[in-house]
Amino acid sequence: MIPPDFERALDNPFWSSLTTGHAHFAQGGTLARRYPADISPIAGLAAPERANVTALETVVGVGDDMATVARLLPKLPPHWEILYESRITQMIRSDRKSLPEGDLDATTLDAADVPEMLRLVELTKPGPFRPRTIELGTYIGARLSGRLVAMAGERLWIDDLREVSAVCTHPDVQGRGYARALIGRVVNRMLREDQTPLIHVESTNKRAIELYLTLGFVRRAELGLLHAKRTR
Numbered sequence: 365m366i367p368p369d370f371e372r373a374l375d376n377p378f379w380s381s382l383t384t385g386h387a388h389f390a391q392g393g394t395l396a397r398r399y400p401a402d403i404s405p406i407a408g409l410a411a412p413e414r415a416n417v418t419a420l421e422t423v424v425g426v427g428d429d430m431a432t433v434a435r436l437l438p439k440l441p442p443h444w445e446i447l448y449e450s451r452i453t454q455m456i457r458s459d460r461k462s463l464p465e466g467d468l469d470a471t472t473l474d475a476a477d478v479p480e481m482l483r484l485v486e487l488t489k490p491g492p493f494r495p496r497t498i499e500l501g502t503y504i505g506a507r508l509s510g511r512l513v514a515m516a517g518e519r520l521w522i523d524d525l526r527e528v529s530a531v532c533t534h535p536d537v538q539g540r541g542y543a544r545a546l547i548g549r550v551v552n553r554m555l556r557e558d559q560t561p562l563i564h565v566e567s568t569n570k571r572a573i574e575l576y577l578t579l580g581f582v583r584r585a586e587l588g589l590l591h592a593k594r595t596r
Contacts, residue, residue: 373522374454374562374584375435379408385521386500395419398430403496404519405431405591412438412503412533424594425507431492433564451567455581456525462555463548463579466541470549473503473515481505481530488532489559495577503530504549506542514542526552531572547579 373380382390382397385436390589392395396419398407402493407423407430409416417438424430431439433452440446473481501518509556519529528550533542554561565572567586 369524370525370560374525375587376410377454377520377527377562377564377587378432378434379410379523380522381520381527382406382408384523385526389500391423393419396423400425400496402494403499404494405429407432407491409434409438412436413507414439417441420564421594424571426594426596429591429593431589433587433589435585435587437569437590441464441589443594444596445593445595446590447587447593450565450589452587452589453567453573454581454584455563455565455573455576456584457551457561457563457579459580459583460555461580462552464545465548465552468506468542468545470504470506470546473505473512474518475499475507476574477503483513484515484532484534485530486575487534487583490530490532493530497530501526501529502550502553504546506546508537510584513537514546516543518554519588520562521535522562524559526554526561528554528561528563543575544579545577551579559565 388511389399392398396409397417407420409420478498503515503517505512505515513534516531517529518526528547531543531547551561563576563581
C-alpha cells in the first residue's frame with residue numbers, strides 16, 4: 365500500500381520530484397520549479413494558482429516550453445501557447461516480486477550513447493528526452509548489429525518512488541519482447557534499492573497499459589498533461 369503522504373505527492377508528481385529526489389536539479393523556488401531545459405521541459409507548481417504561474421515565468425523564458433502533469437493543472441494566461449494537452453494514466457507497482465529479464469543482451473547507457481538515444485526517441489516518441497536527460501537516472505539499452513534498438517530508464521524520483529521512463533523500441537524489432545525485458549531490468553534495479561516503481565502513460569495508449577498490467581503495475585489515477593510555450 366502507498367502511504368498517504370505518497371498519495372498526495374503522486375497527485376502532483378513533477379513538483380514532488382523537483383522538491384525531493386531531484387531537488388538538486390531544480391530551478392525555481394517555493395511556488396514553481398523546473399528542470400534545466402537541456403535535461404527536460406518538466407516543470408511543477410506547488411498549486412495551480414496565478415501566483416504559481418507568475419513564479420514559473422521566472423524560470424521559463426520567452427520562447428521556452430514547459431510540461432507539467434498533475435491532478436489539478438494551472439490555467440495559463442493568453443501569452444502562453446498550448447502545444448499539447450492529454451490525459452495520463454499513472455500506474456504503481458507495489459508488488460515486491462522480481463520480474464523476468466529474459467536473455468536479452470542489455471547494457472547501461474552513458475553520455476556517449478546520447479546521440480543514438482535521441483534518434484531513437486525522435487523515431488518512437490516515448491516522451492521528452494533531451495541531451496542531459498540521461499543524468500536523471502540509470503538507462504539501459506539493447507543493440508542489434510551494433511544499432512541501439514530499444515531502451516528504458518528512470519526519470520522522476522519522489523522519495524522512495526522511482527519512475528520507469530523512456531521505454532521505446534525501434535519499429536523494426538517491435539513485438540520481440542525488448543520492452544518487457546528492459547522494463548524487467550529497470551524495475552528489478554528499483555526493487556533492489558527498496559524503491560517502488562511507478563510509470564506514466566497516455567490514457568489512450570491501451571497497448572502499453574495492458575503490458576504494464578501484465579508486469580504487475582496497477583492503475584492509481586488519471587492526471588492531466590499540459591505542454592505549453594511562453595510567447596512573451
